Amino acid sequence: MKMTKRKVSNTLALAVLGLLQEQPMHPYEMAATLRERHKDSSFKVNSGSLYDTVEALVRHDWIEPVETARDGRRPERTVYATTELGQSEFVRWIDELLRMPVAEYPKFMAAVSYLGALGPDRAAEALAERAGHLAQRIEETNTVLADTVGSGKVPRLFMIETECALHAWEAELAWTRRTIAEIRDGSLFWPKVEQTEQGWTWSAPTSPEGTTR
Amino acid sequence: MKMTKRKVSNTLALAVLGLLQEQPMHPYEMAATLRERHKDSSFKVNSGSLYDTVEALVRHDWIEPVETARDGRRPERTVYATTELGQSEFVRWIDELLRMPVAEYPKFMAAVSYLGALGPDRAAEALAERAGHLAQRIEETNTVLADTVGSGKVPRLFMIETECALHAWEAELAWTRRTIAEIRDGSLFWPKVEQTEQGWTWSAPTSPEGTTR
DNA sequence: TACCGTATAGTCGGTTCCTACTATTAGAGA
DNA sequence: TCTCTAATAGTAGGAACCGACTATACGGTA
Numbered sequence: 001m002k003m004t005k006r007k008v009s010n011t012l013a014l015a016v017l018g019l020l021q022e023q024p025m026h027p028y029e030m031a032a033t034l035r036e037r038h039k040d041s042s043f044k045v046n047s048g049s050l051y052d053t054v055e056a057l058v059r060h061d062w063i064e065p066v067e068t069a070r071d072g073r074r075p076e077r078t079v080y081a082t083t084e085l086g087q088s089e090f091v092r093w094i095d096e097l098l099r100m101p102v103a104e105y106p107k108f109m110a111a112v113s114y115l116g117a118l119g120p121d122r123a124a125e126a127l128a129e130r131a132g133h134l135a136q137r138i139e140e141t142n143t144v145l146a147d148t149v150g151s152g153k154v155p156r157l158f159m160i161e162t163e164c165a166l167h168a169w170e171a172e173l174a175w176t177r178r179t180i181a182e183i184r185d186g187s188l189f190w191p192k193v194e195q196t197e198q199g200w201t202w203s204a205p206t207s208p209e210g211t212t213r
Numbered sequence: 214m215k216m217t218k219r220k221v222s223n224t225l226a227l228a229v230l231g232l233l234q235e236q237p238m239h240p241y242e243m244a245a246t247l248r249e250r251h252k253d254s255s256f257k258v259n260s261g262s263l264y265d266t267v268e269a270l271v272r273h274d275w276i277e278p279v280e281t282a283r284d285g286r287r288p289e290r291t292v293y294a295t296t297e298l299g300q301s302e303f304v305r306w307i308d309e310l311l312r313m314p315v316a317e318y319p320k321f322m323a324a325v326s327y328l329g330a331l332g333p334d335r336a337a338e339a340l341a342e343r344a345g346h347l348a349q350r351i352e353e354t355n356t357v358l359a360d361t362v363g364s365g366k367v368p369r370l371f372m373i374e375t376e377c378a379l380h381a382w383e384a385e386l387a388w389t390r391r392t393i394a395e396i397r398d399g400s401l402f403w404p405k406v407e408q409t410e411q412g413w414t415w416s417a418p419t420s421p422e423g424t425t426r
Numbered sequence: 427t428a429c430c431g432t433a434t435a436g437t438c439g440g441t442t443c444c445t446a447c448t449a450t451t452a453g454a455g456a
Numbered sequence: 457t458c459t460c461t462a463a464t465a466g467t468a469g470g471a472a473c474c475g476a477c478t479a480t481a482c483g484g485t486a
Contacts, residue, residue: 009442010442010443011323018326018327021330028466031465032464042318042323042325043323043326044316044318046443046444046445047444047467048443048446048466049443049444050466051466052441052442052444056442076465077466090327090330091331094327094328094330094331095331095335097320097321098321098325098328098331098336098339098340099339099346101346101350103254103257104320105224105257106319107224107310107317108311109255109374110227110228110256110310110374111307111311112311112374113227113231113252113255113374114231115307115311116371116373117234117303117304117307118304118307118311123311126308127311129312129313130311130313130314133312133313134314137314157328157403157404158404160325160326160392160401161328163388164321164325164388164392165322167387168381168385168388170384172314174380175381179373188370189368191368191370202368223472223473240435240436241434257473259474259475260435260437261436261473261476262473262474263436264436265471265472265473265474266472266473269471289435290435290436
């Protein structure tokens with residue numbers, strides 16, 4: 001009592017569709033092209049997933065095999081192309097993804113939920129290390145942007161997602177640094193948790209402005 | 214030639230460990246508690262995944278069943294508690310997640326990669342709709358914060374991930390609005406792509422400041 | 427009191443996803 | 457010319473994940 005589920009949800013499929021809008025390709029070439037164009041920071045390019053995704057797209061008639069070539073004794077390669085359905089759904093899908101924000105569950109958010117468990121000192125130290133990594137990643141990404149868009153090799157629109165990611169990381173870095181500061185200067189109060197018969201209680205902050213009462 | 218893989222990577226497992234630090238619980242209660250505390254925006258709480266995750270944690274000796282109770286004729290419930298290993302790994306895992314940023318692949322980033330495919334008008338419109346949804350979500354989250362932390366019911370530290378998420382959404386909203394503006398005033402140039410024998414070419418921007426030459 | 431919606435508690439089956447591995451060839455170096 | 461590495465191209469098996477479903481109890485109401 002269940003049809004093969006209507007939609008392919010993995011975004012790697014979106015990348016595949018995008019590439020096949022340009023020209024027919026075999027999966028390995030898709031992976032290589034995505035890496036060449038630095039799209040592998042927006043899509044998780046994993047050969048196992050890629051072949052599965054391609055098969056799923058074929059099942060839904062969004063793409064179809066157009067030839068199987070063999071180059072010398074290398075394994076046989078199957079070359080795929082989009083269908084008309086694939087072309088229209090490609091655009092529809094992008095539209096939908098842009099319009100409707102969906103809940104994501106980044107690992108960082110999970111860890112921040114339990115920041116308290118580390119205690120103030122270790123938490124601040126861990127966040128500081130993260131801040132360093134983030135800063136480095138931001139710098140590297142700026143370099144990439146400089147020698148693609150900056151040097152006129154690629155139109156800005158084709159790398160716009162990199163700018164988007166950059167802004168997200170900068171925001172995360174800013175939040176991280178601010179939080180480190182708040183931990184260190186005590187403005188993020190660290191309650192001590194105790195268990196009573198009624199359940200859990202925590203100490204209230206000794207308020208610097210006003211009474212605790 | 215492969216041991217049962219060392220680590221449970223699903224962050225829902227982190228939530229389970231966190232709850233069991235407080236007191237033994239059965240899975241259904243974990244889900245209910247997470248929802249009560251609004252932690253279901255940091256962790257994807259899905260009953261299917263939850264039971265799988267609990268089993269995985271048992272396999273790795275991070276938690277263990279402590280009793281199986283039956284209340285009337287309701288299905289039997291198994292109550293779990295952390296082990297010592299679970300307690301130390303809980304802290305280690307948080308530490309690791311905080312220190313090292315990992316690549317995430319949000320759906321939005323994927324869609325932005327192919328923003329070009331929509332054409333400027335539709336792209337701007339889609340982003341505008343997103344901006345509306347984001348603004349609404351931000352407002353709702355502010356309300357939640359106001360009547361938990363704001364009213365002193367819960368210490369700020371226990372909802373800190375909500376502040377973190379809020380900042381991320383605000384940054385996304387800011388980027389989205391700025392990009393809409395750039396599309397509309399033409400400062401984000403939309404190249405026209407053409408296919409030649411050499412491959413692909415795109416029109417260069419007719420630069421407003423300086424010559425195109 | 428018969429019915430209905432919601433809360434409680436969890437199972438089942440299938441799809442997706444990823445890690446690890448296989449196998450061949452081209453080119454660089456010794 | 458032999459070997460080693462990197463690139464080419466993909467397979468296989470299992471873990472993770474999720475949606476849909478099952479079944480009981482409880483409280484209100486028509």
